[in-house]
Amino acid sequence: MNRVIVLILALTVGGCIDTSLPDLTLELGEGRTDGPVCGPETLQGFPPEQLRVTLIDVGQGDGIWIQTPYYENQQLESRNIIIDAGPSGSVPGTSPGGAVIIDYLLTNGLPPGERIDALVISHAHEDHYGGVSALVSMFDVGRYIDPGFTANSSGFLAARSAAEGDVSRAGGLSQVPAIPELATRPFVQTDLFGQYVESDLLWAADKPPSGNVTDPSGTDVNNTSVAFAIRWGGKQVLLLADLEEEVEQILVDADLAGEIDLTSAVMKVAHHGSSSSTSPTFLSLVFPNQSADEWAVISSGRRTFGGVTLPTEETLGNLKRALLPGHVLSTDNRDDLKEPGTEHGDDTIIVTIDADGTVLACYVP
Ligand SMILES: [Zn+2]
Numbered sequence: 083m084n085r086v087i088v089l090i091l092a093l094t095v096g097g098c099i100d101t102s103l104p105d106l107t108l109e110l111g112e113g114r115t116d117g118p119v120c121g122p123e124t125l126q127g128f129p130p131e132q133l134r135v136t137l138i139d140v141g142q143g144d145g146i147w148i149q150t151p152y153y154e155n156q157q158l159e160s161r162n163i164i165i166d167a168g169p170s171g172s173v174p175g176t177s178p179g180g181a182v183i184i185d186y187l188l189t190n191g192l193p194p195g196e197r198i199d200a201l202v203i204s205h206a207h208e209d210h211y212g213g214v215s216a217l218v219s220m221f222d223v224g225r226y227i228d229p230g231f232t233a234n235s236s237g238f239l240a241a242r243s244a245a246e247g248d249v250s251r252a253g254g255l256s257q258v259p260a261i262p263e264l265a266t267r268p269f270v271q272t273d274l275f276g277q278y279v280e281s282d283l284l285w286a287a288d289k290p291p292s293g294n295v296t297d298p299s300g301t302d303v304n305n306t307s308v309a310f311a312i313r314w315g316g317k318q319v320l321l322l323a324d325l326e327e328e329v330e331q332i333l334v335d336a337d338l339a340g341e342i343d344l345t346s347a348v349m350k351v352a353h354h355g356s357s358s359s360t361s362p363t364f365l366s367l368v369f370p371n372q373s374a375d376e377w378a379v380i381s382s383g384r385r386t387f388g389g390v391t392l393p394t395e396e397t398l399g400n401l402k403r404a405l406l407p408g409h410v411l412s413t414d415n416r417d418d419l420k421e422p423g424t425e426h427g428d429d430t431i432i433v434t435i436d437a438d439g440t441v442l443a444c445y446v447p
Contacts, residue, residue, distance in 0.1 A: 114398055115380065115412040120432055120444035128156065128191065131437040133279060133314040135321075135379075137350065138186045139413040140168030141177025141426035142383025142392075143209030146321065146350065147187065150276040151314060151437065161199040161276040162192065165310075165321060167241075170212030175385060177426035180213020184220050186430065192221065197252070200225040200274055201245055202260075204323035205307040206238035207300070214241035218248035225249065225274075230259025230288030231306040233298050260286035260308045269342050275312050282342065284309040284320070285329055292328070304353055305329050311342065315439040317375065318345065320368065322352035322359070330364040337367050344368050347375045347441045348433050351401065354382040355393020355412065362400055369404045376405055377443040379433060380412035384425045411443050 128134060134149040145168035152159035168179020188194065201223045203211045217223075226245040232238050246256045257263035265272045265283035275281040286309070289295050290302035307323030325333075330352070337344045344367040352359035369376045378401045382392045393412055401410045417425035430446040 114395075115393075115410050115415045117408045117411040117415075117431075118442070118444040119447050124432055124434060124442070124444060125446065128160075130154075130156070133312075133319075133435040135319060135348070135350075135433040136186075137379055137381045137413055137431040137433075138168070138183050139426050139428060139430040140179030140182050140209075140213070140381070140383075141413075141423065142354065142385040143169045143177070143179045143212070144204065144323065144350075144354075144381045145179050145183045145213065146381070147183075148275065148312075150279045152278075159276070159278070162197070163200045163202065163275065164198055164217070165202045165308075166204050166210040166323070167201070167213030167217050169209045170216070171423070172212070173208060175422040176209070176212070177383060177423055178213075179209070179426065180216035182426045183213055184216060185427075187221070194220055195222060197222045197224055199276075200227065202274075202308055203228040203238075203241065203245070204309070205229055205303055206231060206233040206235045207303055207324065208237060210324070211238050211241040215244040218245050222252040222254075223248045224252060224254040225257060226254070227257045227260050227264055227274075227308060229286040229306040229308050230261075231290065231298075231303065233303045259288040261288070264308075269336060272310075274310075278314065280313040282311045284311050284322075284333065284342070285325060291332075301326050301328075301358065309352075311344075311346070315435050315437050315441075317347035317435050317439050317441055318343075319348040319350070319433070319435070320344070320346050321350045324353040324359075326353060326356075326358050327361050327364075330359060330361055334361075334364055334367060345370060347435065347439075348377045348379065348443065351378050351380045351393070351397070353392075355380045355397045355401075357390075357394045357396045360397050360400060365400055365404050372404065372406060374406060375439070375441045376409060377433065377441065378405060378410045379431050379443055380410070380414070382412055382414040384414060384417050384420055384422045386422075409443070411445065415445065 171178030
């Protein structure tokens with residue numbers, strides 16, 4: 083679309099392509115997941131009565147900053163919650179996600195030493211826990227949550243230990259395992275997102291549902307992920323970490339049994355847009371309407387796993403069929419030409435939900 087507009091403009095100006103015109107396609111990207119670019123009203127400060135979910139572009143991994151709404155006093159009422167800390171960058175071909183998150187928080191309103199109300203590490207994979215040590219050395223964490231399953235990972239245990247040390251110094255609370263410490267069971271409300279945002283713990287497991295505990299596969303570990311449904315302004319956001327289709331099916335069954343309602347305005351797509359998540363059945367329950375208020379957001383980088391680059395064409399195709407054009411955004415959007423490990427920092431995504439239910443997702447320019 084943008085390319086067409088530029089071409090028409092260029093041809094109109096001089097009868098041939100006028101190279102003095104800015105090439106908007108380069109500014110906006112030609113990625114597979116182009117969407118709106120955030121305007122100044124989104125970028126300048128954090129207005130009251132807004133829920134904000136920022137997918138910081140950590141490269142391959144997750145690093146999500148949630149700011150909850152306030153009415154009078156942001157300091158007293160709003161909560162800062164971080165879900166996952168990105169990769170550490172110490173593994174070859176990965177981005178320094180922890181440092182990227184710290185930079186983003188410092189330049190967007192959180193000074194060094196500020197309190198992060200809660201840090202959730204969704205599961206024991208490096209692209210989610212790698213940045214924990216760096217993050218907790220810069221900020222004070224009030225609550226720490228993980229699913230409880232360690233996958234025998236020494237790196238994960240070190241990250242948990244760093245987080246719990248920081249929490250204890252700040253007089254905070256460690257909630258491991260997430261069930262029953264944070265909520266007694268799946269689909270039960272939590273108080274994690276403050277007084278105004280309703281939230282359910284959708285999933286967390288201290289053992290993989292497959293029962294494969296001693297030698298867990300990546301899928302087994304993914305299926306222990308802490309996942310949430312949060313609601314504000316009558317709209318729901320799903321934060322699905324790296325859940326795979328086995329757990330999605332449990333959520334589908336719970337929806338069909340009336341225990342939960344998956345219908346949502348925003349979905350943080352599970353497992354970086356892998357084809358082993360986001361089944362068509364799950365998708366049809368989450369996004370039934372193809373409306374302007376429905377958005378999918380993906381946190382992904384350029385790493386390939388067994389020859390597959392995430393997000394997969396299959397998942398993107400399914401999402402694009404379910405949603406309006408420009409409503410599937412990914413942090414890997416303009417990273418096609420970048421080397422693995424350098425793709426971070428240029429495709430951060432902000433999702434805002436206002437008290438009246440207005441929903442917007444956009445790329446930070
Ligand atoms: Zn992951």
